[in-house]
Amino acid sequence: MNVFAEVESKVLxxxxxxxxxxxxxxxxxxxxxxxxxxxxxxxxxxxxxxxMVLAKAAKLKPRxxxxxxxxxxxxxxDILSVEVAGPGFxxxxxxxxxxxxxxxxxxxxxxxxxxxxxxxxxxTNVEYVSANPTGPMHVGHCRGAVFGDAVANLLxxxxxxxxxxxxxxxxxxxxxxxxxxxxxxxxxxxxxxIGEIPAGLYPGEYLKPVGEALAKAKGNSLVGQPESAWLAxxxxxxxxxxxxxxxxxxxxxxxxxxxxxxxxxxxxxGTDKVQAxxxxxxARGLIYEGRLEKPKGHDDEEWxxxxxxxxxxxxxxxxxxxxxxxSDGSYTYFAGDVAYHYDKLGRGYRHLINVFGxxxxxxxxxxxxxxxxxxGGAVERDAKGKxxxxxxxxxxADLDIKVVNLVKLFKNGEPFKMSKRAGTFVTLRDxxxxxxxxxxxxxxxxxxxxxxxxxxxxxxxxxxKDNPVxxxxxxxxxxxxxxxxxxxxxPGLAFAEGGKVxxxxxxxxxxxxxxxxxxxxxxxxxxxGAARAHEPHRVAFYLYxxxxxxxxxxxxxxxLPQLRVIQADNRxxxxxxxxxxxxxxxVLSSGLTVxxxxxxxxxx
RNA sequence: GCGCCCGUAGCUCAGUCGGAUAGAGCACCUGCCUUCUAAGCAGGGGGUCACAGGUUCGAAUCCUGUCGGGCGCGCCA
Numbered sequence: 001m002n003v004f005a006e007v008e009s010k011v012l013x014x015x016x017x018x019x020x021x022x023x024x025x026x027x028x029x030x031x032x033x034x035x036x037x038x039x040x041x042x043x044x045x046x047x048x049x050x051x052m053v054l055a056k057a058a059k060l061k062p063r064x065x066x067x068x069x070x071x072x073x074x075x076x077x078d079i080l081s082v083e084v085a086g087p088g089f090x091x092x093x094x095x096x097x098x099x100x101x102x103x104x105x106x107x108x109x110x111x112x113x114x115x116x117x118x119x120x121x122x123x124t125n126v127e128y129v130s131a132n133p134t135g136p137m138h139v140g141h142c143r144g145a146v147f148g149d150a151v152a153n154l155l156x157x158x159x160x161x162x163x164x165x166x167x168x169x170x171x172x173x174x175x176x177x178x179x180x181x182x183x184x185x186x187x188x189x190x191x192x193x194i195g196e197i198p199a200g201l202y203p204g205e206y207l208k209p210v211g212e213a214l215a216k217a218k219g220n221s222l223v224g225q226p227e228s229a230w231l232a233x234x235x236x237x238x239x240x241x242x243x244x245x246x247x248x249x250x251x252x253x254x255x256x257x258x259x260x261x262x263x264x265x266x267x268x269x270g271t272d273k274v275q276a277x278x279x280x281x282x283a284r285g286l287i288y289e290g291r292l293e294k295p296k297g298h299d300d301e302e303w304x305x306x307x308x309x310x311x312x313x314x315x316x317x318x319x320x321x322x323x324x325x326x327s328d329g330s331y332t333y334f335a336g337d338v339a340y341h342y343d344k345l346g347r348g349y350r351h352l353i354n355v356f357g358x359x360x361x362x363x364x365x366x367x368x369x370x371x372x373x374x375x376g377g378a379v380e381r382d383a384k385g386k387x388x389x390x391x392x393x394x395x396x397a398d399l400d401i402k403v404v405n406l407v408k409l410f411k412n413g414e415p416f417k418m419s420k421r422a423g424t425f426v427t428l429r430d431x432x433x434x435x436x437x438x439x440x441x442x443x444x445x446x447x448x449x450x451x452x453x454x455x456x457x458x459x460x461x462x463x464x465k466d467n468p469v470x471x472x473x474x475x476x477x478x479x480x481x482x483x484x485x486x487x488x489x490x491p492g493l494a495f496a497e498g499g500k501v502x503x504x505x506x507x508x509x510x511x512x513x514x515x516x517x518x519x520x521x522x523x524x525x526x527x528x529g530a531a532r533a534h535e536p537h538r539v540a541f542y543l544y545x546x547x548x549x550x551x552x553x554x555x556x557x558x559x560l561p562q563l564r565v566i567q568a569d570n571r572x573x574x575x576x577x578x579x580x581x582x583x584x585x586x587v588l589s590s591g592l593t594v595x596x597x598x599x600x601x602x603x604x
Numbered sequence: 605g606c607g608c609c610c611g612u613a614g615c616u617c618a619g620u621c622g623g624a625u626a627g628a629g630c631a632c633c634u635g636c637c638u639u640c641u642a643a644g645c646a647g648g649g650g651g652u653c654a655c656a657g658g659u660u661c662g663a664a665u666c667c668u669g670u671c672g673g674g675c676g677c678g679c680c681a
Contacts, residue, residue, distance in 0.1 A: 040624070049623070052661075062661080086624050087661060132681065172681055263681095292678050296605050308679075319607065319677085326679040333681050361608055362676040387608080405609075406675075447617060450609060452674070454616080468629075470643050482640050489640090541618060544628080555645035558636075566640050603643065 002524040003102065004046070007092065008035040010079070011048050014072040023068050024058050035092075037522060044083065044091035045518060051088035062088030099517040100505035106520060106583040108499040114523045114590050118531065119160030125344055126152040128355035129250065129257070130167040133239045134178045135204055137249040137428040138418060139455060140357075144404045145428075146444040146596070148355040149255045150536035151402065153594045158531030160351070166257040167340060170239050171264040172333060177201060178242075179235035183222070185211025186234070190220055210241045252432045253441065254596050266339045267331070274335050277342035278309075278324060286312045286373055292320060311338070316369035317379045317387050334363075338370050345374050345397055352399040353534060358406050368392055371399035402534055404449045410456035426457055434461045438597045442469030445595055446540045468544055472592065473600050475547035478554060479585035480601040482565050486578050490571050495579040503575035510563060512553045513580055519546050520587045527594070536595060543591040550584055 011033060018024040033054070038047040051066035058065060069090060070082040080093040106113045128148020131141050149164070156162045169175070181202040188194045189212040197203035214222075214237055222230045243260070250256065266273045281287050290310050294303050310321040311334075324335040344352055352371065356364065365387060368379045377395020380388045391400040409416040409426065418425040432440055443460070446468055447453060487493050495503035508514065523542070530538040557564035565577040589599040 036623090038624075039619090039627085043624070047624090052623080055661085089624070169681055174681055295677055303678080306679085310678095321678095323678060328679080330679090332679065336681095358609070358675050360676085360681095364608080390608095403609075403675095408674095451617075452610075465643065466630075471629095474641080474643055478641065478644090485640055537618085541628090544618095548628085551644055552646085554640080555636085555642085558639055558642095558645075561639080564640050603641070 002528075003521045004035045004037075004525050007046050007048075007094075008033070010073065010076055011035060011050055011069070011090075014069055014076075015050060015054075017072055018068055024054070024060075024065070028054055028057055030054075037518075038089075038091065041515075043085065043089070044081075044093045046092045046094070048090040048092065049088075051084075051090060055088065066090055096509065096514060097506070099514050099521070100508060102517050102521045103505055103508075103579050103583045104501045106586055107496040107501055107579060110499065110586060111590060111593075113586055114527045115157050115159070116524065116528050116531065117159040118528055119155060119158045121159065121161050122350040123163070123348055124155055124160040124351040124353065125163045125165055125347075125349040126155070126353045126355070127165045127167055127344075128152075129246075129255070130169065131246060132169045132174050133242045133246060134174055134202060135242065136206055136245045138425045139409065139428055139431050139457075140407055140418065142253070142428050142431065142440065143407050143444045143449075143453065144355045144357055145250060145253060145255055146441050147402070147404050147449050147536065148353075149253070150441075150445055150539075150595050151353060151355070151534050153596055154527070154531050154534075154536050154539065155353075157590075157594050158527060160531075163259060163349070164255075164257045165259040165261060165344075168239070168243070168260055168262045168264075169333075170235075170262050171267075171336065175235050175239060176231065178238050179231050180227070181207055182210050182214060182238040183230065183234050186214040186218075187211075187223065189215035190223065206245070207238075210238055213241060214238075249428050249432075252429060253437055261340065261343075263336050263340065266336055266343075273343060274331050274339040277339040278335070280342060281311060281338070281373060284373060286315065287324075288312065290321070292323070295320075311366070311370070311373075313366045313369035316365075316372045317381050318365035318369050322366045322369075334366060337367065341367070341370055341399075342374060345371070350397050352397065354399065354401045356401055356403050358403055361403060364390055364401050364403070367401065368399060371395070371397070400534060402449060405452045407453045407455045410454060411458055416457070431457070431460075435464050438473070439464050439467040439469050441595060441597050442472075442540065443467060445536050446544075448535070448537050468540075469597060470603070471551075472543045472547045472588065473598070474603050475550045476585060476588040476592065476599045477601060477603040478550070479581050479588065482581055483578055483585070486566050486574055489566050489568055490574060493571070493575055493578065495575040495582065501579055503579045504572055505576050505579060507573050507576040508580060512556060512563070513577070516549055516553055516580060516584060519549050520583055523587050523591070539591050539594050543588060543595075546584070546587060546591075550588075 012030055015024065015030060015033070019026055033048070033050045035046050035048050038044060050069060051062040054065055055062040063084060066084040066088045070084050073079055073082045073092070078094055078098040080095045083091045085091050126148055129141060129145045131137055152162050152164050177200065181197070184194050184197065184201060185207045188208070214234065217237070278287060288310055289307055291305055291307055292310070306327065308323050309325045311324055313322045314320060322334055323332055324338070326332055341352070354367065368390065371377070372379050372392045372395060375392065375395025375397045377392040377398060379392050390403065392398045409418060495501065526538060526542050530536060565574065565581055567573050592599040
């Protein structure tokens with residue numbers, strides 16, 4: 001229960017009352033009636049649009065409905081005043097006791113304040129990172145990793161049963177290149193002069209220890225053998241060496257996946273999960289043998305018209321059907337992904353969330369089509385048949401694809417090209433070591449995921465003090481500090497015991513104090529909205545706003561000592577204010593935890 | 605050529621299931637440390653919400669078109 005819902009139910013009760021008195025007709029749809037907080041504080045604590053929303057259907061003037069509704073609401077014991085303003089807004093002010101009770105709610109809930117049950121324990125799979133296991137992570141991976149992790153945190157806090165999953169692309173050409181690159185380093189480790197790393201292989205220094213480990217494990221038994229003799233083994237060996245590097249990098253960002261799913265495992269050991277998935281689609285009449293048209297404007301001279309196994313993704317809004325087999329008879333990457341999602345659905349998830357990079361935007365429609373096909377759902381489209389949202393609806397499970405836009409790299413203001421081949425890439429670890437985990441995470445979350453993000457390595461390291469994360473953390477530390485000091489001034493000071501407020505909150509009469517409570521009271525609905533939309537950045541902005549209000553109130557105590565929390569001659573007032581500060585601290589700490597950012601007790 | 609994303613203050617971005625006078629940070633200017641932490645606060649200047657139409661009580665938000673930037677466009681992963 002949050003304050004908006006609480007007050008909305010009061011409004012709905014009042015509307016029902018007006019219907020009984022024949023002021024309003026029966027059969028009105030109250031679905032669009034909303035209680036929100038007005039941007040302008042002079043418009044009251046909460047505002048309601050009921051009169052304007054209902055005017056047309058009720059065949060009454062908005063002002064008339066508003067007046068009647070205002071009269072009815074004035075009788076409510078929690079409501080201080082009701083004003084009708086503008087075209088028919090209802091501006092409500094709540095009594096101080098109503099806000100005081102919120103402090104009790106927060107302290108009672110503790111770290112669980114803001115936690116929601118909208119997820120109803122539904123099983124949810126968030127797939128993120130899924131970087132190729134060919135080397136350590138670089139900065140470009142960082143955004144999707146942090147974003148996916150925060151979405152997972154958010155959904156967990158909102159009551160979903162969340163699994164964090166990483167899809168290891170350990171099949172296909174790139175890992176073969178990895179194996180060849182490692183084999184070269186293996187020969188190097190055995191004393192051979194390998195010279196320049198040939199084009200087409202990964203030159204990174206990080207492969208040296210992998211080659212050395214291979215030499216240690218295999219001696220010189222592989223030297224001189226044909227590639228076919230060692231490729232598969234070296235590939236497995238290399239991936240086994242590199243995945244821990246990636247897990248370490250993720251750990252540096254405080255990210256830990258529950259499941260690592262291997263692409264290669266789909267076709268390993270005699271089982272062919274791809275075949276099973278494709279058979280399922282075939283049974284639904286969505287597989288056929290056919291030809292694809294050459295895309296216009298894409299003058300590929302090597303285009304070869306051929307018949308192939310296709311999935312009818314165009315039936316679900318994709319612009320073309322998609323191939324499942326390569327000309328050499330092996331599966332496409334997409335076929336593997338079809339099987340992977342078939343497997344995920346088979347594991348009983350109700351919601352799937354995939355975090356993609358913007359360079360995979362063209363891949364979205366076929367993935368949506370796949371899940372829509374398996375679940376009997378649909379991909380939402382507008383009147384013209386275009387994809388409207390990146391999610392499926394109506395099936396036994398749904399998929400939402402979140403796209404994080406590119407991180408454009410700069411170095412001292414100049415665009416910076418990263419290349420694994422040239423060895424000029426900035427590793428994620430470099431950035432985390434230099435800037436720190438919390439600033440990196442907050443920076444990645446302090447904007448909408450679809451916005452492009454400029455990342456100037458030099459600037460970011462140099463200006464990390466300007467990062468808004470410190471502003472929010474400082475607010476938390478301030479709260480912690482004042483509570484420490486208060487206990488020093490009043491040994492044994494108690495304001496809450498066992499989740500029950502024991503301080504006399506009616507002493508909190510300052511408007512600034514009540515404003516802080518109001519802001520804090522928005523937190524639960526903020527979490528629900530952010531969780532529904534899969535938008536963790538809302539939490540980051542909310543925290544900044546709450547921190548700002550707290551800093552402002554705090555500094556008022558500089559000029560007006562009577563506003564300070566600790567009043568050495570007034571234990572009861574100090575206790576009441578500590579209850580408020582502790583409530584704020586809970587909210588700040590909770591929000592930071594959702595973002596995966598630390599909530600320090602001190603900043604010095 | 606086609607698809608998708610983005611376009612809001614000098615810069616970086618919030619706000620968009622339609623709501624009241626469009627917000628913040630940075631930068632610039634003016635004040636505030638004998639202080640519960642100044643990594644802070646208060647205030648000032650700065651806007652045709654890319655442009656043009658449309659929908660309605662009301663549009664930065666929805667629709668149509670145009671312009672600009674980005675990502676992508678059978679068998680790569």
